[in-house]
Amino acid sequence: MHELSITKSMLRIIAREMKSNGVKRLKKVHIKVGELTAVEPEALRFCFEESIRSTPMEGALLEIDDVPLTGRCKACGTEFRIEAFTNICPDCGGNEIERIAGTELDIISIEAV
Amino acid sequence: MHEILIEEKILAKNGEIASENRSFFKERKIFAVNIVSSPGAGKTAIIEKTVPLIKDKVNLAVIEGDLATDLDARRLLKFGIPVKQITTGKACHLDAHNISHILPWVLEQKGVSLLIIENVGNMVCPAEYDLGESIRVVVMSVAEGDDKPLKYPAIFSSSDALLLNKIDLLGHTDFDIDKAKENALKINPYLKILETSCRTGEGINEWCAFLEGEMTGAEVKA
Numbered sequence: 001m002h003e004l005s006i007t008k009s010m011l012r013i014i015a016r017e018m019k020s021n022g023v024k025r026l027k028k029v030h031i032k033v034g035e036l037t038a039v040e041p042e043a044l045r046f047c048f049e050e051s052i053r054s055t056p057m058e059g060a061l062l063e064i065d066d067v068p069l070t071g072r073c074k075a076c077g078t079e080f081r082i083e084a085f086t087n088i089c090p091d092c093g094g095n096e097i098e099r100i101a102g103t104e105l106d107i108i109s110i111e112a113v
Numbered sequence: 114m115h116e117i118l119i120e121e122k123i124l125a126k127n128g129e130i131a132s133e134n135r136s137f138f139k140e141r142k143i144f145a146v147n148i149v150s151s152p153g154a155g156k157t158a159i160i161e162k163t164v165p166l167i168k169d170k171v172n173l174a175v176i177e178g179d180l181a182t183d184l185d186a187r188r189l190l191k192f193g194i195p196v197k198q199i200t201t202g203k204a205c206h207l208d209a210h211n212i213s214h215i216l217p218w219v220l221e222q223k224g225v226s227l228l229i230i231e232n233v234g235n236m237v238c239p240a241e242y243d244l245g246e247s248i249r250v251v252v253m254s255v256a257e258g259d260d261k262p263l264k265y266p267a268i269f270s271s272s273d274a275l276l277l278n279k280i281d282l283l284g285h286t287d288f289d290i291d292k293a294k295e296n297a298l299k300i301n302p303y304l305k306i307l308e309t310s311c312r313t314g315e316g317i318n319e320w321c322a323f324l325e326g327e328m329t330g331a332e333v334k335a
């Protein structure tokens with residue numbers, strides 16, 4: 001259950017940003033979770049909601065963008081959704097595929113007052 | 114209402130400490146191997162087979178990560194090499210911070226050139242935590258499902274090598290080794306795949322040769 005460790009890391013970043021921006025109440029957190037991360041979004045949401053209970057962050061919404069695994073063919077440059085981990089370009093059949101999205105675990109922004 | 118843009122990796126702090134660990138290893142010419150697998154795939158057994166084959170050639174030390182007990186560390190003490198147990202309590206993985214705390218101990222062992230880190234048995238959580246290792250090796254046994262790479266893609270995707278272990282059991286299970294390799298390479302086309310058995314010793318020489326080759330390669334690059 002490393003979603004709790006990940007939540008703690010996220011809350012540390014949020015607390016730092018709230019302090020440096022002089023805001024007191026957290027309203028919303030926007031994050032991106034790639035398909036190829038070992039992170040279960042619903043487990044993360046559960047940990048987040050439990051961790052902020054009875055804190056100035058209580059009630060804040062967690063908006064999670066699920067990022068699909070996306071590749072780019074090194075031969076022809078086509079960008080495509082990698083389905084079922086099949087690393088074959090749908091356009092030219094090339095098999096040298098660079099993964100350009102789907103591994104992120106990023107905090108994008110927060111909204112606070 | 115303020116919208117505050119952050120755009121930062123959530124595990125940026127772990128990443129920073131991992132980079133510091135990596136620099137520490139590089140400056141001291143220490144090759145660090147992070148071994149990950151589900152519980153019971155044979156990580157400790159592989160280390161037990163590896164140590165006698167290479168301990169006269171390289172100066173090695175082992176870090177054992179477990180939730181509780183020092184049973185794994187005790188299994189290795191018989192070889193007379195430095196072994197440090199980290200118990201994570203309830204944490205299901207080692208993180209870069211755990212390793213940074215152990216670095217002074219690594220230095221005390223004088224001249225370590227190979228540091229083997231056995232992670233907590235878990236195929237999910239260790240995938241997200243860079244320790245600052247030189248290579249990551251995932252172990253999977255033939256007593257597991259050959260579809261495992263597809264079920265736990267993150268750990269296979271982030272590893273450099275795959276050891277298919279307990280191959281002496283092939284024939285007693287429905288494990289399809291070609292299918293397993295195909296699945297693993299789908300997730301990570303760059304994976305080096307080796308077959309091992311700690312009971313018969315099959316493949317252990319090849320694994321040690323691979324490890325020594327990687328160490329030499331890292332030295333050349335540095």
